[in-house]
Amino acid sequence: MSATAGKTPTPDQQVEAELYKKRQKIYPREVHGIFAKMRNLAMVALLGIFYGLPWLNWDGHQAILFDLPARKFHIFGLTLWPQDFIYLSLLLIIAALSLFLFTALAGRLWCGYACPQTVWTEIFLWIERKVEGSRQQQMKLDKQPMSARKFRIKATKHLIWLLFSLWTGFTFVGWFTPIHELWHELITFSLGPWETFWILFYGFATYGNAGWMREQVCIYMCPYARFQSAMFDHDTLLVAYDEKRGEPRGPRKKSADPRELGLGDCIDCTMCVQVCPTGIDIRDGLQYQCIGCAACIDICDEVMDKMGYPKGLVRYTTERALKGEHTHVVRPRIIVYSAILLFLFSALVYAVATRVPLELDILRDRNTLYNETDEGLIENVYTLKVVNMTDKPQTFKLSISGLKDAELIAQSDEIKAPSGEVVSVPIRIRIDPENLPSSGNDIELHLESLTQPGLETTETGRFLGPMPEL
């Protein structure tokens, strides 16, 4: 960090130094300000959703539950089955495209405010600050040799981190198995081995990522951090240092006139470096390690205020604006992303709104094309697969149409299908050959729920017979 003050190494030397450098722990200084407030707000809201939502009930079941053991997803009133895979895929594609759009518009908003890695690191840092104290106190403590006091402080911190991580792991599993049952199993020590494993696994991942790995996850592990620059252009909002205004940097007295000293507005207090959670110097220009958290904006504004200079030496801006040009918000890239997004979103809304939670598959008996009965009727045999994708048991009535005087023969007039089950129903259809226009005919099977009016579907099957006599 202090290297910036000395001779600047050549880029090659820098690359080499970075590759060989052992990671130094970063102690981000606590920061207050408008963006810190927004980040805290986002953190409270997102963690609130993560820890709170699984406990919310809706219509007798967990409001949002990706019930893996039962292979069905509850999203408030909507129940999705593996057959509805397409909706989830569509939702994921929409999420990815939104990320592209937001990145093109406002840079790494996701990284700075909403990414779980940022949010959990933030809360872990908060715990660390509560236990170990300020940045200086933390650094001093780490330099000290192990003592009873140091051990006590470190043990307390890790204990709180671990408990918090375990609770996180428990909540995570609670998104995928009913959380109330899980809680009951937990307090009666009757958790299943797989559930226990996943609670520990996710808990450990939280502890490791938010407690130890931190910014390394963003720098080395995050695929988004690597490709987000592809969405960037000269009009993308980013956190940047106004070099023209700041340079040449240097310390000065508050009373001194920087112009007389030949200095820019940057007083080289290195506060922006101290608050940075990824340990970079924003004054070195646009760097892919920058997660756009705006902590440096808050702290620099504070310093500028104290110096009596205008705010915004480090600010949200665009490359174009820094050059003194006009920033274009509406540009081809944004229009294309928005159009695709709007189309996909409409498709999803339409698909969900018109979704019929009932499926009928008609499987013809493969062994024989058709039978002839003693009365001279032509008979086809089918197996119907009825899938009830509602969350209530249903009774269905089956009817046929499309061929004159077709007779439906089934074991029972009604088909009962429990919630989420696939029911196989063998049926026979008989027709007088005189009513068959050709050897292969379409026949419509109509399935209608008696339990839930309006729940119905129609499928077309093939009815085979002899060649009609001419």
Next chain:
Amino acid sequence: MQKNPTIYKDQQELPTIQRVISVLWPSFLVASISTFLFFAVFDPIDLGRLAGYPELTRIGGYTIGFFFFWVMTAFSCGLTCYFRKPVHPPTIK
């Protein structure tokens, strides 16, 4: 590569942690996606029954599936890492 031998050497000597991450992490991501896609189609209970393990629970099936995918993809990433080592061309005498 010949122009800049230092960078060449550096790639060989990436920090161990970064090499470990480059094997375990992409495989983890791909294994997660594979697990998701695979089990969207196949029910672990059916698979367990077919394989002769009727007592297998769904969560158990997902877990085994996930780790199977992870081990296999990690193996693949590991091989990629291994084959990245340069082969010295035979010297012509």
